[in-house]
Amino acid sequence: MTTLRFYLTDISYRILNKKAVIHLYGRTPDGKQVCVHDARFEPYFYVWPKDDDLQTLKNDLATVRQSSKEGDFFVVRTEDITKRVNEQEQRLLKVVVNMPSGVPEIKDAIRKWPGIKDCFEYDIKFARRYLIDKCLQPMTLIEATGEQMVEESRVPVLKATSVKQANEEALTTPRILAVDIETYNPLGKRVMPDKHPILMLALYGDGFHKVITWKQFPTHEKYIEVVPSEADLLQRFKELVDEYKPDILAGYFSDGFDLPYIRTRADKYRLKLDIGLDHSELKVSGRGQTTAQIAGIVHVDVFKFIRKIISRSMETDVFTLDAVAGELLGEGKHDVDLDRLAPAWDAASEELDTFAKYNLQDSKLTYDLTLKVLPNMIEFVKIIGLPLWDINRMSFSQLVEWYIIKQAAAFNEVTPNRPPYMQQSARMQLRLKGALVFEPTPGLYKDIVVYDYRSLYPSIIASHNISPGTFNCSCCPDAPLVPMEGETYRFCTKKRGFLATIIEDLIARRARIKVLLKQTKDTLLAARSEALKVLSNAFFGYLGFAPARWYCFECGQSILAYGRYYITKVIGSAQKDKFTVLYSDTDSVFLMLGKKSEDDAKAFVQRINKELPGLMELEYESFYPRGIFVAVKASEAGAKKKYALIDRKGSMKIRGFETVRRNTAFIAKETQKEVLRIILGEGDGQKALAHVKSVIADLKSNKVPLEKVVIWTQLTRDVGEYAAIGPHVAAAQRLKARGVDVGPGDMIKYVVTKGKGKIRDRVKLEDEADQEEYDADYYIEHQVIPAVERIFAVLGVSVDEFTQQGSQSTLGGF
């Protein structure tokens, strides 16, 4: 008998002799990688019987048999249990099945039996079920007892007779290896993994930097390793992963690009990518949206976590490696022209040295980003109790749902089923009465103060005991009504609701951490606080999310009603205190200081907070010297957020303006940004107007360089397959007529030229059009003016004035 402690990094299962064996991978405190096999866990689900004659039902269940390729599926045994269904105690049967994949099969076979009301928890993946039932926290210390086994495996294997949580100590410094590839991709062509080879592959770890390539070129860099062929590059990649022994293999968009690409290239050479610790292969699943998995090594796609979870709290609205690293690390990608890579490769030129450096830098940024966000991911892993691989790929609603599922087990609450498609569509028809919006009067304002009510909804849920099981309970007919016209909603005042309880716990845990954070500045604690905040803030949205298991429309309505009630209180108090309320939406209030000082504004928050119930808190977000609120089109009644603010440091916060898309001409994007900069930064509307007029004049005299009026659009299918011939399709037809092979993925760059008729009849390819030919009127009317129109409307300038020569506008008083 051996006892072993290890940090649990990854979990999967395999079928051995028609039985499931859980594989737990991890690293011991002294740095050795290990695997623990646990064959003692059985798959099961729950049955909710219709009547009390359980014996007949049990006898019937014992006879069920479903055959499959893997062998027969059958019920091993049934157990009587008591669990809560929607917060009410019920008698259920726990049905134990012989194999994990038998669970959905057996459930389908019995679901419609007359003696069965419903089945539950038949779609919880086996490995997740194991973690939940055993109360194991991945990334923390686990203790296993058992016998050493002789197994075909890259790491020692222990056959366990006992597995349990040792303590909550987390693996804070896992071994990370970042990977990034550069591929052959001649100008303008889409990514084609089956045709184009991988040219370079960079690996970056702790004291380990390497670029593997298969072309000899002049270089002095020691980290560059030249191998004879692409197949050797892939072979070397395998060897290096095996030697470095990472816990985590990290990439940036590597679920969607690097690893599927490596997979495709390896398949081409019939090379086994058996880098899994049990010698299993790198597994790429899904079409379109792919994911990549390696047994025993956690593949982290750091882009996915940043995009899905961190993006909301970031400034940038593009998530390229360059932009994200720039914001989070203060360091960007190397500036190279990637269109030069393919020609440089063909010429074996010394320029390839620059690309190798670029490749290594990308892997370094990926490594540093992983280090940076890993504490946040690990905190979610610890709070929710699922593996890092899973947490990495989850959206807000999934994080919330799995947190609730984990808590449900602890509260003996059964997990409701996911709604069938029809029910989801029905839910989507229901409209929640939205949050309170105090419409801004369009205009340019000085000295703006913003308050934020960030934890409003979580604190409402906790304070008012909001939960599906406490809604309109029969035991409290006299409970206070939710402040809402036309509805008589109540929530139980006698027993605590399940969701209210667990969100209150989240809030309380965060409050304790915040106290600690005031004493010490600890990045792990900060990450934990952030994770708890993100999770509790996502609860409200989850309750109104059609595919949610714990969907509750009335709960959502009630939270919103209380939200409107509390924000109205703040607006009222501010007005009573003679502040000018500019704007309010949901959980934030924008005030204009006017004659008041910033100190007055801070004192106001403190006064408000004294009047609020314990859990609620209004935060002083920031001061902005200038801001502009823009009117929305009549048809956009719902689009309230359209404003731009500038802070003391000169950085702009722009919300709701035309998002910068690549199929907008650069001249329009550039002009919009410059106009906002002049108006907010310099406060000079005349100058901004003059700027637009000069751009228009330049367009009219065709002085604006052609590359700034080129519109880029990507083809998504073959030219002949389009039902609607848009401008980019017309341009692609011209390209095709010229004999160029265009297809899905190709970027079409076109220019709209002068003339009459439909736009698609006037498009020319970038290289066909002359500087003199582009249609200034099109670019003025459809690109530049729409981008700045509403900004100027705020200043009382109408579209006509853009084109008038130097006339005195209504801007005078501004």
Place this chain on the structure above:
DNA sequence: ATTATCCGGGG
């Protein structure tokens, strides 16, 4: 208003 199409990340 509803339906079709495109985009993102990656080279």
Place this chain on the structure above:
DNA sequence: GTGTACGGATAAT
């Protein structure tokens, strides 16, 4: 693999 998982914005009809 206790299967099948994008989500949001915009242009076209």
